Amino acid sequence: METVIFRRIVLMVMMTSMMVNMAKSELHYVGGNKFSWAPNVNLTQWSMHQHFYVHDWLYFGYDRHMQNVLEVNKTSYENCIDKDFIKNITKGGGKDVIELKEVKTYYFLSSCGFCWNGLKIAINVENAAPSSSPGHNKSSSCTIGINQNLVILLILMWGIIIFK
Numbered sequence: 001m002e003t004v005i006f007r008r009i010v011l012m013v014m015m016t017s018m019m020v021n022m023a024k025s026e027l028h029y030v031g032g033n034k035f036s037w038a039p040n041v042n043l044t045q046w047s048m049h050q051h052f053y054v055h056d057w058l059y060f061g062y063d064r065h066m067q068n069v070l071e072v073n074k075t076s077y078e079n080c081i082d083k084d085f086i087k088n089i090t091k092g093g094g095k096d097v098i099e100l101k102e103v104k105t106y107y108f109l110s111s112c113g114f115c116w117n118g119l120k121i122a123i124n125v126e127n128a129a130p131s132s133s134p135g136h137n138k139s140s141s142c143t144i145g146i147n148q149n150l151v152i153l154l155i156l157m158w159g160i161i162i163f164k
Contacts, residue, residue: 024055025055026057027056027057028050028052028056028058028059030058030060030061030108030121035061035062035063036061037060037061037062037069037110037119038063038067038119039117039118041118042118043119043121044122047122047123051126052100052124053100053126053127054102054103054126054128055100056125057097057098057099058097058108059097060095060108062094062110064092064094066112066114067112067119068088068089068090068110068112069110070082070085070087070088070089070108070109071085071086071087071089071107071108072086072107072108072109073086073107074105076107076109077107077120077122080109080116082109082110082112082115100123102125103126104125105124105125106122106125107120107121107122107123108120108122
């Protein structure tokens with residue numbers, strides 16, 4: 001009996017932790033809207049006005065017949081080298097999403113010469129989002145929809161059901 005209760009408590013703590021992380025995540029539309037991964041968009045200017053944190057997400061929207069998204073190292077980013085990339089983010093639909101999983105600078109570019117037209121971006125990821133982010137531009141990112149009150153309510157309801 002005690003083992004079952006202990007397992008339920010551990011499960012509740014794990015689910016609470018996951019929900020809190022989801023509540024803190026941001027989805028950033030690269031370039032400011034759903035189809036801004038395109039040549040001649042000033043992605044450097046856009047990224048300078050954003051704050052990126054671990055567990056945030058990047059959304060790349062683009063013409064799937066023309067562009068792609070490659071994660072590269074700093075040297076490849078600076079020189080628009082699309083060979084020996086770290087990861088091909090492209091899934092083929094022109095709408096790709098990637099989670100920022102660690103504190104570092106991520107470098108992305110598009111191959112086939114589009115990098116030379118400015119289709120590249122460096123994303124500097126910080127450790128944790130402060131409780132209120134001054135200057136956080138909500139017009140080009142959106143909160144993934146769970147607020148703290150909802151999390152608390154869900155936890156309480158879940159606890160009542162489990163321990164009934």
